[in-house]
Amino acid sequence: MSTVLPVMEAFYTVQGEGLFAGHSAYFIRLGGCDVGCTWCDVKESWEMDRHPKFEVAAVVEEALRYPARIVVVTGGEPLMH
Ligand code: SF4
Secondary structure, three states, X not given: OXXXXXXXXEEEEEOOOOOOOOOXXXXXXXXXXXXXXXXXXOHHHOOHHHOOEEEHHHXXXXXXXXXXXXXXXXXXXXXXX
């Protein structure tokens, strides 16, 4: 099991949809996707090796710098990891 993740981007914002719409959230977009949806608007996420890898502990430590109580792990296809 790997302890590093390819991170395309991570940022603090407001959740715009779903049950937690309007709540502050920290988004972590992981690189890598093998699904290939034709409607995909983040095709630049597909190639895992295009994104820098970080230790999971470092990703968590960065997230903890923000006051959000919600973390959204997205992609790409985060379940690849
Ligand atoms: S990143 Fe999401 S929308 Fe794009 S191909 Fe992968 S699963 Fe589909």
